[in-house]
Amino acid sequence: MKAILYNSAGALRLIDDVEIPSISSEQILVKVVACGVNRLDLLQKAGRYPPPQGESTILGVEVSGYVHDIGDKAAAASGLKVGDGVCALVGGGGYAGYCVVPWETTVLIPNGISVLDAAGIPEAYLTAYSALMWSARMRQGESVMIHAGASGVGTAAALIAKATGSSQIFVTSGSDAKLEACSKLVNGDIHCINYKVKNFADEVLKATNGRGVDIIVDFVGASYWEKNLRSIALDGRIVLLGLLGGAVTECGFDMGTILRKRVSLVASTLRSRSLSYKAELCREFKEKAFPLFTSGILKPVIDKVYVIEEVEAAHERMGSNQNVGKILLTL
Numbered sequence: 001m002k003a004i005l006y007n008s009a010g011a012l013r014l015i016d017d018v019e020i021p022s023i024s025s026e027q028i029l030v031k032v033v034a035c036g037v038n039r040l041d042l043l044q045k046a047g048r049y050p051p052p053q054g055e056s057t058i059l060g061v062e063v064s065g066y067v068h069d070i071g072d073k074a075a076a077a078s079g080l081k082v083g084d085g086v087c088a089l090v091g092g093g094g095y096a097g098y099c100v101v102p103w104e105t106t107v108l109i110p111n112g113i114s115v116l117d118a119a120g121i122p123e124a125y126l127t128a129y130s131a132l133m134w135s136a137r138m139r140q141g142e143s144v145m146i147h148a149g150a151s152g153v154g155t156a157a158a159l160i161a162k163a164t165g166s167s168q169i170f171v172t173s174g175s176d177a178k179l180e181a182c183s184k185l186v187n188g189d190i191h192c193i194n195y196k197v198k199n200f201a202d203e204v205l206k207a208t209n210g211r212g213v214d215i216i217v218d219f220v221g222a223s224y225w226e227k228n229l230r231s232i233a234l235d236g237r238i239v240l241l242g243l244l245g246g247a248v249t250e251c252g253f254d255m256g257t258i259l260r261k262r263v264s265l266v267a268s269t270l271r272s273r274s275l276s277y278k279a280e281l282c283r284e285f286k287e288k289a290f291p292l293f294t295s296g297i298l299k300p301v302i303d304k305v306y307v308i309e310e311v312e313a314a315h316e317r318m319g320s321n322q323n324v325g326k327i328l329l330t331l
């Protein structure tokens, strides 16, 4: 099969004759139609995000495609069969013609979503859903600010926040064109802040009469810490998912504000979670969110589709912050 491998210098290369992996009785072999590109792929090839132990070293943590083979226990537990169109969250191995996936994190593609586009659902949506619904325990009527609002995870979070009845949604991005795309995505029901032009804390406080937002979904970390603390409301929750802006703050850690505002800081990393956590997340997401895909309230937000031979261009697009939503690779 085809697969993308990388060397210690982070250079990618397409190999045509990689052996098709075999499955256990609890696994499924998916003939891959598409895989999603994620920031962590860029980190992994640069040696800064090793795959969890036991996972494929081939890049790619989400795929869509058709069930090609299925183990006995997987078939009995999932009800899936050969030929079904599925999408799956995986620990690795997505940039390949065939991918081994656990049945627990593999789902039938929701009605109305193409097999290709379904590759843009698992990582972005499961991360956004777990951040808002599990980590932040978001309730209807709460306000939320989503940093890197045009990212794959950010766009999914904005759509989930809207579907959940968020009272105010703020998104930040460094590009007006990206903010316009975010606004269109949720039919204009959103406060857009270009963080390169405006101080997002000032904007949030202005728009909330000084109250702040209930929830912040943050991928940026250190460089946003002080402004996040200014922006968060009493009893607010900050969900930290990434460190695009560094890990060490220059301002000092302001515990006074955390105590006074009773702020919860929750961090999460999806890939390193246990299979049982991911299984429960997939089960709940399928039950609660899949009907919203079928009715068009949620959708995979696809930025651009590349063929696997163009993987370098796909990574370049993501690495230079050009994408709005998900970049996909087709096999």
Ligand SMILES: NC(=O)c1ccc[n+]([C@@H]2O[C@H](COP(=O)([O-])OP(=O)(O)OC[C@H]3O[C@@H](n4cnc5c(N)ncnc54)[C@H](OP(=O)(O)O)[C@@H]3O)[C@@H](O)[C@H]2O)c1
Residues within 6 Å of the ligand: 037, 038, 039, 040, 123, 124, 127, 148, 149, 150, 151, 152, 153, 154, 172, 173, 174, 175, 178, 219, 220, 240, 241, 242, 243, 244, 245, 268, 269, 270, 271, 318, 320, 321, 322, 323, 325
């Ligand atoms: N913890 C988890 O479970 C988990 C799971 C999945 C993803 N993630 C993290 O979530 C983030 C988004 O992932 P993705 O794959 O959806 O990313 P993506 O589509 O590549 O989007 C990332 C965006 O972040 C913005 N950005 C980059 N550097 C920045 C900086 N220094 N300060 C502020 N904004 C910056 C850029 O948008 P602008 O042009 O608007 O600046 C960029 O396009 C990544 O950090 C990823 O590692 C975490």
